[in-house]
Amino acid sequence: MTRKLDRLLSDIRECRHCIETPGALPLPHEPRPVFQISSTARICICGQAPGTRVHASGVPFTDPSGDRLRDWMGVSEEEFYDASRIAIIPMGFCFPGLDAKGGDLPPRKECAPLWRSRLFARLPEIELILLVGSYAQAWHMGKERGRTLTETVRNHRATAPAGDGPSLIALPHPSWRNNAWLKKNPWFAKRVLPALKRAVRARLA
Secondary structure, X not given: OHHHHHHHHHHHHOOOHHHHOOOOOOOOOOOOOOOEOOOOOOEEEEOOOOOHHXXXXXXXXOOXXXXXXXXXXXXXXXXXXXXXXXXXXXXXXXXXOEOOOOOEOOOOOOHHHHHHHHHHOOOOOOOEXXXXXXXXXXXXXXXXXXXXXXXXXXXXXXXXXXOOOOEEEXXXXXXXXXXXXXXXXXXXXXXXXXXXXXXXXHHHO
């Protein structure tokens, strides 16, 4: 299992699909997949895609969003970047570029179908998946997702699958762009964050 995962991760690091596929709109820069994966991780963070700072550093969540996410989870940087305990698998592995207003473009559509199912098939220890933002929620929850991100996050306990699959916790993106949402929805800090911290700590014990 570990050898197969290592080969798959090597293929992802060398991926140039969005550069070399005929007819595809190419990335505006060289691909630089950013992720953190180990076969022993029990927690997986599924975000959107690297931003400009993460593209430059090559390390997930090396930005203010990462600071806020670590605070939400109640973990130290050392715990957060321990790949043996926490995997980080964005919906798109490479920074997708900026739109006309200077915001990040959505994750590349071809990335998740190309790699995601194969990756999770080789991560048998994952018990908890944190779905950061609507793209990850749509992929992992499907029809179980609410009509809006707010509805999905509010009902996060109801979206945990039955059976032996990993538990799912839906979160808004920790970007400063969501400060207004956080202020408008104080139940998130009161109800969701304590449950999130407990769930994370239980898997790090």
